[in-house]
Amino acid sequence: MKGLGELERSIMDILWAENAPLTAREVGRMIEDRDLAPTTVMTVLDRLSRKGFLTRTRDGRAWRYQPAASRDAYVAELMLEALDMTGDRDAALTRFAQAVSGTEAEILRKALTELEEE
Amino acid sequence: MKGLGELERSIMDILWAENAPLTAREVGRMIEDRDLAPTTVMTVLDRLSRKGFLTRTRDGRAWRYQPAASRDAYVAELMLEALDMTGDRDAALTRFAQAVSGTEAEILRKALTELEEE
DNA sequence: GGGTAGTACTACGTCCCGTAGAGAGGTGAG
DNA sequence: CTCACCTCTCTACGGGACGTAGTACTACCC
Incomplete structure (x- = not known):
């Protein structure tokens, strides 16, 4: 298993804390303090699902991400x-x-x- | 604590397995299979002690390295x-x-x- | 139909690590 | 004494991961 970087872990923490699958935008709003570009959040979410930490399902045009494991x-x-x-x-x-x-x-x-x- | 890379871990494994402190040359001989330049081994040993995984003591001109912890x-x-x-x-x-x-x-x-x- | 949201793709800087060469300084053999 | 050699320190380069983000394209709402 690969490890997680700093931002990756923050994002996993948000998703682990939440029960429902979130969109990139929603995750972005919950990291407010870091003032990241929306694309940054999307990139990281994408990498995390590529690495198997997240699964994603369509919701209209958007993806909803949720942890693959607790x-x-x-x-x-x-x-x-x-x-x-x-x-x-x-x-x-x-x-x-x-x-x-x-x-x-x-x-x-x-x-x-x-x-x-x- | 920082993690260890591949080569770093191989070298730690050698030193953990050994009871006595080893010189760079000795360690190098025990990794024979990888055919590394002597300086490579020295560099890694140096980084490992910088990171606190090894302690070293003088032995003539050479250093002898040993694990800081089991x-x-x-x-x-x-x-x-x-x-x-x-x-x-x-x-x-x-x-x-x-x-x-x-x-x-x-x-x-x-x-x-x-x-x-x- | 123009703003907005969302996606995919690409990119750049940084840091870590594997790898190693160059140069300096001591040491033993002849 | 001198030369070959050992060991050290310093510097460096290439690749990969990660933080960060821009660009270009598409689809939807008013």
Whole structure:
């Protein structure tokens, strides 16, 4: 999986936060603070769908974009990808477990317990 | 933390696998298959230490390079970084827990249990 | 039918990275 | 002593990704 650039991520964040598919114009309005040309937004949306992060469907003449996967799935995939980089997955996992804070260790523990029960 | 390129990672892999600090020449000999100019190896080693991935110490005229952190620590940090990207860490963690395979879930569970006991 | 919105295509600057040459300065062999 | 050689530092170039945007074409509304 390829990574995301700065602007690409901002745009993904907007789309991840929204439930409905948005048009380029709508996305552009939600980035107001950066004052980008409309074509800039369109270019990035186009690249993102080319990379598989977005899917798009027609709405009249316009395209509506929406994430191909949830942010959580993306983050989890990034984490797994990092994990694949090591020769010793166990050591890395152990290290990771030690690094997450208490509350999060709790979450992890719970998720794992639920897994076990199924 | 910045990411690593292809060659950069190969070189880190060599140094992570080795226990002793290596000189540029030694590293170069261990990448034999790619037939790189010695200066190429030196440049990459230099960039890696500039980025904080390696530390170096003098050995006569030459430098000896060694990883600043273990590969596991690096991988764990990458994973945490991915995790930081999401607004909903709990959801991502849960998703991650579901994605790791059985054996690895076991490892994680064990690491977390040990944490709890301390 | 002219303004507006939307698209596709093209482009340019920048930064990172793979790759490496040039030049400087020490070192060992003869 | 001198030359070949090693290693370092500095500089550079080409490709790819990304931020940014212009241009040209088409379709719709009033």
